[in-house]
Amino acid sequence: QKEVEQDPGPLSVPEGAIVSLNCTYSNSAFQYFMWYRQYSRKGPELLMYTYSSGNKEDGRFTAQVDKSSKYISLFIRDSQPSDSATYLCAMSAPGAQKLVFGQGTRLTINP
Amino acid sequence: DAGITQSPRHKVTETGTPVTLRCHQTENHRYMYWYRQDPGHGLRLIHYSYGVKDTDKGEVSDGYSVSRSKTEDFLLTLESATSSQTSVYFCAISEFGGGAGEEQFFGPGTRLTVL
Numbered sequence: 001q002k003e004v005e006q007d008p009g010p011l012s013v014p015e016g017a018i019v020s021l022n023c024t025y026s027n028s029a030f031q032y033f034m035w036y037r038q039y040s041r042k043g044p045e046l047l048m049y050t051y052s053s054g055n056k057e058d059g060r061f062t063a064q065v066d067k068s069s070k071y072i073s074l075f076i077r078d079s080q081p082s083d084s085a086t087y088l089c090a091m092s093a094p095g096a097q098k099l100v101f102g103q104g105t106r107l108t109i110n111p
Numbered sequence: 112d113a114g115i116t117q118s119p120r121h122k123v124t125e126t127g128t129p130v131t132l133r134c135h136q137t138e139n140h141r142y143m144y145w146y147r148q149d150p151g152h153g154l155r156l157i158h159y160s161y162g163v164k165d166t167d168k169g170e171v172s173d174g175y176s177v178s179r180s181k182t183e184d185f186l187l188t189l190e191s192a193t194s195s196q197t198s199v200y201f202c203a204i205s206e207f208g209g210g211a212g213e214e215q216f217f218g219p220g221t222r223l224t225v226l
Contacts, residue, residue: 008151008153032209032212034214098208099215101153
């Protein structure tokens with residue numbers, strides 16, 4: 001079983017919808033949680049970063065971490081066609097030299 | 112944008128031939144990573160480097176070797192390319208590794224096709 005599980009989708013929603021993307025993980029040592037966004041034929045770029053449990057909001061994006069359930073989420077409000085991309089969760093433990101990535105969810109926002 | 116370049120950007124090669132991909136950075140970051148990305152598998156770590164001449168294996172290292180003789184360059188070699196190594200390869204860099212949730216910066220990728 002993978003350390004980090006993410007539903008690969010694809011996920012297709014209409015413009016303006018609220019989108020929920022999720023990852024589960026098995027390593028209780030993970031403390032740092034990230035979401036990367038990857039546009040087609042580009043490298044991933046960091047979108048959101050959260051340390052330990054709680055919520056973090058940045059504009060239309062909200063990242064949530066529930067360490068008791070080993071579950072993280074990314075919410076996109078008022079989704080736009082420009083949000084169409086692959087979203088990858090990533091996480092790491094203190095002292096780690098690398099990140100562990102989920103499989104990525106391919107999201108399409110339809111005008 | 113972080114100064115990361117990958118070369119070549121596209122390559123088509125034949126089974127059994129050696130292939131070398133290059134990652135070059137201008138950020139003087141300590142850590143460099145090679146990933147491959149395939150549908151349904153996300154990003155999988157091949158090898159990484161935590162300093163000049165210091166490298167370690169990732170989860171899918173079989174059939175690959177790496178070298179880092181200078182801070183700015185990290186080479187990935189497919190010793191004898193196979194069709195299963197057809198993929199998109201990404202290089203990434205970070206200053207302190209993943210232990211403090213630090214961001215990794217990714218290059219533009221190399222599309223490799225092994226016939």
